[in-house]
Amino acid sequence: MGILFEVLKQDSRTRARLGRLTTPHGVVETPVFMPVGTQATVKTMTPEEVRDLGARIILSNTYHLYLRPGHELVREAGGLHRFMHWNGPILTDSGGFQVFSLAPLRKLSDEGVEFRSHIDGSRHFFTPEKVVAVQEALGSDIAMVLDECAPYPCSYKDARTATERTTRWAARARAAWNSDGATALFGIIQGSVYRDLREESTRALVDLDFPGYGIGGLSVGEPKPLMYEALEWVIPLIPEDRPRYLMGVGSPDCLFEGIARGVDMFDCVLPTRMARHGAVFTHTGRLVVRNAPNARDFGPLDPGCTCYTCRHFSRAYVHHLLRAGEVLGIRLTTIHNLHFLLDLARRIREAIAEDRFHSLKEQFLAACLTP
Numbered sequence: 460m461g462i463l464f465e466v467l468k469q470d471s472r473t474r475a476r477l478g479r480l481t482t483p484h485g486v487v488e489t490p491v492f493m494p495v496g497t498q499a500t501v502k503t504m505t506p507e508e509v510r511d512l513g514a515r516i517i518l519s520n521t522y523h524l525y526l527r528p529g530h531e532l533v534r535e536a537g538g539l540h541r542f543m544h545w546n547g548p549i550l551t552d553s554g555g556f557q558v559f560s561l562a563p564l565r566k567l568s569d570e571g572v573e574f575r576s577h578i579d580g581s582r583h584f585f586t587p588e589k590v591v592a593v594q595e596a597l598g599s600d601i602a603m604v605l606d607e608c609a610p611y612p613c614s615y616k617d618a619r620t621a622t623e624r625t626t627r628w629a630a631r632a633r634a635a636w637n638s639d640g641a642t643a644l645f646g647i648i649q650g651s652v653y654r655d656l657r658e659e660s661t662r663a664l665v666d667l668d669f670p671g672y673g674i675g676g677l678s679v680g681e682p683k684p685l686m687y688e689a690l691e692w693v694i695p696l697i698p699e700d701r702p703r704y705l706m707g708v709g710s711p712d713c714l715f716e717g718i719a720r721g722v723d724m725f726d727c728v729l730p731t732r733m734a735r736h737g738a739v740f741t742h743t744g745r746l747v748v749r750n751a752p753n754a755r756d757f758g759p760l761d762p763g764c765t766c767y768t769c770r771h772f773s774r775a776y777v778h779h780l781l782r783a784g785e786v787l788g789i790r791l792t793t794i795h796n797l798h799f800l801l802d803l804a805r806r807i808r809e810a811i812a813e814d815r816f817h818s819l820k821e822q823f824l825a826a827c828l829t830p
């Protein structure tokens with residue numbers, strides 16, 4: 460079964476496009492923002508709240524769930540959807556990024572990557588085949604291949620080594636994948652900030668014919684113009700009828716710039732992580748609600764926002780909750796931030812449908828970047 464992706468409308472002035480992603484757990488309209496639920500929960504939200512905010516697909520993570528509670532336990536529980544009571548599509552990241560960013564003491568070889576758990580120091584070994592099997596056991600709708608994430612900055616030599624290994628691993632993952640099963644498998648394009656490596660990686664993965672493609676190795680500290688340039692190298696080489704997923708991105712401006720370059724799917728911890736630090740998105744930029752000036756501000760977090768938090772509570776009240784360490788505080792900032800990005804994606808889809816994406820982008824970025 461796997462997935463089916465259809466382009467419904469191509470924007471006339473940019474590479475933006477309206478799409479429909481059909482999965483075994485439901486249909487997703489693209490461009491789409493996917494909330495991150497790393498450990499089988501979008502932090503502080505119930506699944507009903509995540510759905511009511513407009514989310515239709517969420518992310519979870521192979522590395523984390525493999526280590527805790529274990530993919531076999533999740534399989535025994537009836538799979539990840541049942542375990543976490545989320546009946547929409549789930550995309551699981553392979554752990555490629557997490558092993559390289561979280562796990563101490565890892566040893567990389569062509570066979571795979573040996574690492575120690577960041578939880579209890581126990582030793583583990585991920586291979587491209589193992590990571591596919593874990594995601595199929597979880598029952599993911601979309602699984603990602605195991606990739607080697609070159610850090611930024613990274614020498615050309617190291618980037619070439621990492622990219623060539625990632626390509627060999629992608630072929631092994633594809634061979635291990637049960638392509639007749641429910642779980643679709645996406646390749647991940649690497650190549651750091653080097654045009655020839657990005658193009659070689661894309662061509663090699665397209666030749667392997669995956670149902671969709673993650674664009675990895677970005678949003679890892681490189682300047683945003685470099686990320687946009689990498690998209691301009693890669694996107695034209697991916698077939699029109701395959702979804703393009705920019706991994707780990709992003710903020711409102713990156714959403715607009717990525718969509719304008721042909722990206723269909725995004726995920727980012729920013730809305731939930733910022734919320735936990737008492738910061739929120741507003742239409743004129745970022746607001747740190749826990750900062751003193753908000754103590755006596757009796758207006759909403761973001762004037763004009765229609766989310767539950769902005770309809771019922773003031774900056775002063777949320778400021779108080781955050782300062783008092785009340786859990787409701789980070790729930791209210793999470794509701795606002797998720798609504799902000801999910802509703803922005805909805806407005807962008809509407810704008811593409813009505814041929815006014817370019818003007819919405821200009822108008823939004825002008826307001827957002829005002830001092």
Ligand SMILES: CNc1nc2cc3c(cc2[nH]1)N=C(N)NC3
Nearest residue numbers: 553555556675676677678706707
């Ligand atoms: C936050 N930035 C970010 N860049 C990423 C890049 C990748 C990823 C996750 C990311 N998150 N997962 C992978 N398996 N590979 C590429």
